[in-house]
Amino acid sequence: MAHAPTTTASDKYYVPHGSPWPIIGSVALFTTVGGAAMWLNHVNAGPWLVTAGLALLIFMFIGWFGVVIRESEGRLYNEAVDRSFRMGMMWFIFSEVMFFAGFFGALLYARQFSVPWLGGEGTKLLTAVVRGDNFEAAWPTNGPGQIGGEFTTIPAFGLPAINTAILLASGVTITIAHHALRAGQRQVLNLFLALTFLLGFLFVYLQATEYIEAYTHHNLKLSTGIYGSTFFPLTAFHGFHVTMGAIMLVVVWLRCLKGHFTPTHHFAFEGVAWYWHFVDVVWLGLFIFVYWL
Amino acid sequence: MVKIVNCALAGLLASLPVHSFAAWELNMPVGVTELSRRIHALHMLIFWICVVIAIAVFGAMIYSIVKFRRSQGAVPASFDHSTRAEIIWTIIPIVILVAMAVPAAATLVRIEDTRNSDLTVKVTGYQWRWHYEYLDQKVAFFSTLARESNAARQLRSGVDPKTVTNYLLDVDHPLVVPVGKKVRVLLTAGDVIHAWWVPAFGMKKDAIPGFVNELWFRADQTGIYRGQCAELCGRDHGFMPVVVDVRSQEDYDSWLKEQQAGAPTAQAAGTAPATAE
Amino acid sequence: MSIANHQAAVPAHAHHDDHAHDHHGPDKGWRRWVLATNHKDIGTMYLLFSLLMFFVGGTMAMVIRAELFKPGLQLVDPMFFNSMTTMHALIMIFGAVMPAFVGLANWMIPLQIGAPDMALPRMNNFSFWILPFAFSLLLGTLLVPGGAPAGGWTMYPPLSLQVGPSFPMLIFAVHLMGASSIMGAINVIVTIMNMRAPGMSLLKMPMFVWSWLITAYLLIAVMPVLAGAVTMLLTDHYFGTTFFEAAGGGDPVMFQHIFWFFGHPEVYIMILPAFGIVSEIIPTFSRKKLFGYDSMVYAIASIAFLSFIVWAHHMFTVGMPLAGQLFFMLATMLIAVPTGVKVFNWTATMFKGSLSFEPPMLFALSFLFLFTIGGFSGLMLAIVPADFQYHDTYFVVAHFHYVLVPGAVFGIMAAVYYWLPKWTGHMYDMKLAKTHFWLSTIFVNVLFFPQHFLGLAGMPRRIPDYNTQFADWNMISSIGGFGFGLSQLLFAYIVFSTIRGGVKASDNVWDEAKVHGLEWTVSSPPPYHSFETPPEVK
Numbered sequence A: 001m002a003h004a005p006t007t008t009a010s011d012k013y014y015v016p017h018g019s020p021w022p023i024i025g026s027v028a029l030f031t032t033v034g035g036a037a038m039w040l041n042h043v044n045a046g047p048w049l050v051t052a053g054l055a056l057l058i059f060m061f062i063g064w065f066g067v068v069i070r071e072s073e074g075r076l077y078n079e080a081v082d083r084s085f086r087m088g089m090m091w092f093i094f095s096e097v098m099f100f101a102g103f104f105g106a107l108l109y110a111r112q113f114s115v116p117w118l119g120g121e122g123t124k125l126l127t128a129v130v131r132g133d134n135f136e137a138a139w140p141t142n143g144p145g146q147i148g149g150e151f152t153t154i155p156a157f158g159l160p161a162i163n164t165a166i167l168l169a170s171g172v173t174i175t176i177a178h179h180a181l182r183a184g185q186r187q188v189l190n191l192f193l194a195l196t197f198l199l200g201f202l203f204v205y206l207q208a209t210e211y212i213e214a215y216t217h218h219n220l221k222l223s224t225g226i227y228g229s230t231f232f233p234l235t236a237f238h239g240f241h242v243t244m245g246a247i248m249l250v251v252v253w254l255r256c257l258k259g260h261f262t263p264t265h266h267f268a269f270e271g272v273a274w275y276w277h278f279v280d281v282v283w284l285g286l287f288i289f290v291y292w293l
Numbered sequence B: 001m002v003k004i005v006n007c008a009l010a011g012l013l014a015s016l017p018v019h020s021f022a023a024w025e026l027n028m029p030v031g032v033t034e035l036s037r038r039i040h041a042l043h044m045l046i047f048w049i050c051v052v053i054a055i056a057v058f059g060a061m062i063y064s065i066v067k068f069r070r071s072q073g074a075v076p077a078s079f080d081h082s083t084r085a086e087i088i089w090t091i092i093p094i095v096i097l098v099a100m101a102v103p104a105a106a107t108l109v110r111i112e113d114t115r116n117s118d119l120t121v122k123v124t125g126y127q128w129r130w131h132y133e134y135l136d137q138k139v140a141f142f143s144t145l146a147r148e149s150n151a152a153r154q155l156r157s158g159v160d161p162k163t164v165t166n167y168l169l170d171v172d173h174p175l176v177v178p179v180g181k182k183v184r185v186l187l188t189a190g191d192v193i194h195a196w197w198v199p200a201f202g203m204k205k206d207a208i209p210g211f212v213n214e215l216w217f218r219a220d221q222t223g224i225y226r227g228q229c230a231e232l233c234g235r236d237h238g239f240m241p242v243v244v245d246v247r248s249q250e251d252y253d254s255w256l257k258e259q260q261a262g263a264p265t266a267q268a269a270g271t272a273p274a275t276a277e
Numbered sequence C: 001m002s003i004a005n006h007q008a009a010v011p012a013h014a015h016h017d018d019h020a021h022d023h024h025g026p027d028k029g030w031r032r033w034v035l036a037t038n039h040k041d042i043g044t045m046y047l048l049f050s051l052l053m054f055f056v057g058g059t060m061a062m063v064i065r066a067e068l069f070k071p072g073l074q075l076v077d078p079m080f081f082n083s084m085t086t087m088h089a090l091i092m093i094f095g096a097v098m099p100a101f102v103g104l105a106n107w108m109i110p111l112q113i114g115a116p117d118m119a120l121p122r123m124n125n126f127s128f129w130i131l132p133f134a135f136s137l138l139l140g141t142l143l144v145p146g147g148a149p150a151g152g153w154t155m156y157p158p159l160s161l162q163v164g165p166s167f168p169m170l171i172f173a174v175h176l177m178g179a180s181s182i183m184g185a186i187n188v189i190v191t192i193m194n195m196r197a198p199g200m201s202l203l204k205m206p207m208f209v210w211s212w213l214i215t216a217y218l219l220i221a222v223m224p225v226l227a228g229a230v231t232m233l234l235t236d237h238y239f240g241t242t243f244f245e246a247a248g249g250g251d252p253v254m255f256q257h258i259f260w261f262f263g264h265p266e267v268y269i270m271i272l273p274a275f276g277i278v279s280e281i282i283p284t285f286s287r288k289k290l291f292g293y294d295s296m297v298y299a300i301a302s303i304a305f306l307s308f309i310v311w312a313h314h315m316f317t318v319g320m321p322l323a324g325q326l327f328f329m330l331a332t333m334l335i336a337v338p339t340g341v342k343v344f345n346w347t348a349t350m351f352k353g354s355l356s357f358e359p360p361m362l363f364a365l366s367f368l369f370l371f372t373i374g375g376f377s378g379l380m381l382a383i384v385p386a387d388f389q390y391h392d393t394y395f396v397v398a399h400f401h402y403v404l405v406p407g408a409v410f411g412i413m414a415a416v417y418y419w420l421p422k423w424t425g426h427m428y429d430m431k432l433a434k435t436h437f438w439l440s441t442i443f444v445n446v447l448f449f450p451q452h453f454l455g456l457a458g459m460p461r462r463i464p465d466y467n468t469q470f471a472d473w474n475m476i477s478s479i480g481g482f483g484f485g486l487s488q489l490l491f492a493y494i495v496f497s498t499i500r501g502g503v504k505a506s507d508n509v510w511d512e513a514k515v516h517g518l519e520w521t522v523s524s525p526p527p528y529h530s531f532e533t534p535p536e537v538k
Ligand code: HEA
Pocket: B050, B053, B057, B092, B093, B094, B096, B097, C154, C267, C268, C270, C271, C313, C314, C315, C332, C333, C335, C336, C337, C339, C340, C341, C343, C371, C372, C373, C374, C375, C376, C378, C379, C381, C382, C383, C387, C390, C391, C392, C396, C399, C400, C403, C404, C407, C408
């Protein structure tokens, strides 16, 4: 496909005619969540359905993106199509931002309102009086019920700081790779792109060890009151996004090796790069509000 | 203001067919506390403001609809904007809104002031009954839907609700308070969120598990006032009424003695079933 | 394997598309619909799906009204009643109103801005086909032991955590709906921002397009937040987190804040496109340009902005600090100003116009009056001390049905009567349509107006049974409900008979109304692929 005539970038907006992938995707999603629902209700079929659904989902992504890549390399997309993809990606990232905003909001609410109120501050003085224990409104906390028992937190300037450095570094490497792509220096591109996702995976690995650390040495669990409730979902959802981003980077890298993209025509690369910067920024928020302050 | 309103409404009411049992109630009843009267006045104020605006706006619409019918050979004008007009109908609403906000804010400040009360009752919501605890008087009991209503409200019970007095609005042990005293209510819940509401007191607040909310009222007429749980709390949300018995100071005191003497009612209530299935 | 082949086939085949669209008709049979990438086909599927859901949700409403017909429990167990209330709302909001608007967007936005299709056609298919699965999951809860969710559509914990096996189904159904809306919204925004015909500047766009641009923005901003909120419910229920549990330092009210941060913009998501539709129809049948186009645009924008800072007006009774209550009261009242500008501008559009009263105009006018009434009651609800009395009573139910049924739903029906001839190429039976209008308008008021009285007299919402003092108005309301419901059967009949055939409609359907806009420049029905070469807009 790569050597398809490069001049047919047509004036017409390319409209595909029928595609099996979306419906496959819908079925996959349905199977996955249906299975998950059964799993949570202890129906034996649950785990199997989830596995099947996820497999189908992966198959769908491969197929769908495969088609898009081929069309793109076949130069069926003109500037307008390219712009649609860019805008689409940006708005998708915006929706992701809002998803995290929800969880950051929960953290903020807990720290600024519910915990102080439980401590009897402001208008909720009686909440503490009536409960009649000596709960101190302070952060970190697992609440007046001491849910999950005594725990300690992960010090910000240990692993988390290192992870911050790693992600920031990966932000630099991907930028270098991008410039290289623009300048047509494929070697540099391939090298720094590889570096980027390697850093990404390293980050995920360190996060995993940090979790083990938390569970084994800090008695810090998902069920450790509001602290655990905010700490784990926030960091886990972020970790999940890093993993996804890294996988997308690998795909883009393989395409680079295959000689895809031109200095002017490389939406996939840029889309993933934006995504990568987004997870980067989210992490900074996490480092400051979850680990540090 | 309020007077005119009441006359108007009386007029409206009178103009409606009234059955023997019918209560074609149209408006918020005026309560028996200062707050509820303030709220009622506020309600009527915004209501009439809206009516006036409605008359103006709908008037203009109806005029246009009637006057500029094509069937009457109306020919369209060509204007499509008028900055002056648009500024006017931006400013006027703002002014009106401010006029509403000021008294509203004043009333709100009054409502939120729970200081120096004469009596404090802790109210706890459960699925599906209320628990009342007089903090300083060491009296506590549950308040559950009255047996008669409870029997009648079962699915296809065959009992005609109209034969039941105060259907669904009656309890075994009402909350008893003295007239003319500032009663401070501390609200919380044992399981899910409930809301304690007595329309005649103009007060409604959520009872939230793990937190304590406050409200206050000062009933200035003796009598029995009825309300309901006002936050969906599960199967029998519709069947956990709030009944407050406002008595003269003497009656209240003697009632209190009775209770403190460990009158049967208290224990009985303590073990009352949540619902008769 | 066959799919592998298909892949290989795509570029070549698609390549050929590229030159031969014009004589490329729809596929035969199921492939046309299941594999659809054509905005008209997808729009049609959205609209039919939403009609189906409207009937399903409506049937549940009929169960509610039947139980409330007279005091005493005659038909259903209180738990099932609560399930009906909950499912009715979820289905009407996420299944009927929102998909209807997305369907209209699919059909009309490309036609109105002169685009060949939606910007991302495959994703367009994805966002539709998720819905049937999402709603199978949601409706499936009716069959599982323990029954369907019964905690209200607002899903407040701890109550919402008390349901059985249906709980995760509810959560995941909401996730799927969210995913669908987000993709749909992205598609709309990108189409509008990227695919306008040359010469169509933003401030030349039809109002419907404008209203959808802003609605899509709201959707992308708040749907993920809802997803987050229900995810927290899920982890609280199954994985021991304590977001909404005081003992662990959380707060049940925290959920309400997050939910309503989504929930309030959501209600404007359900009305802004209707504003857009009305702004299309009133000028047409007044034979006069829309009054104050620019301020209409700014009004929508400011409504959208304000909708982000008013959410706590749903929570005045949770015991917020005084300052908070005052802030949310004032912010909420402010929304009356831009909304007022719209109402006044619509009136000014009719003023000195030349009005005729075809069905679309009739519904638009009904919208104008009844939405405004709903707006007034909304404003009353915004007054905190008064809301202490109104909150969680039928006054609230009356308010939001006035803005949702004669508001959103009438807006949708007006749009259908306005564009159906364009879509099908057939004109519907005017008499029937007008009958449907009058029945709907009369019954909707019989149905919902008495609920104001009930609320003020003190009837709480979400109760299956009530004191006899509420008997009379409830009976009236139920009668209105049945009447309104049956009238909708007429609507379904009109729609389907028009699809099947009827008097041929001309290209600019409303000939003597001198309609404006690109959608009228294409034939009725439009070619399968319209505006492949973009039109010039002067
Ligand atoms: C389409 C949906 C829609 C729309 C458009 C609105 C519009 C508004 N809503 Fe409504 N609302 C809902 C759907 C909607 N609402 C729903 C579903 C609920 C219940 C949720 C639940 O609990 O289940 C709800 C509940 C609700 C509450 C909570 C009540 C309670 O639970 O206690 C409040 C309180 O402030 C409120 C206020 C408003 C206001 C101020 C507007 C304003 O936007 C209205 C503005 C319009 C006008 C004011 C009329 C036109 C203006 C003029 C003619 C100008 C001149 C007028 C003046 C200056 C007064 N709404």
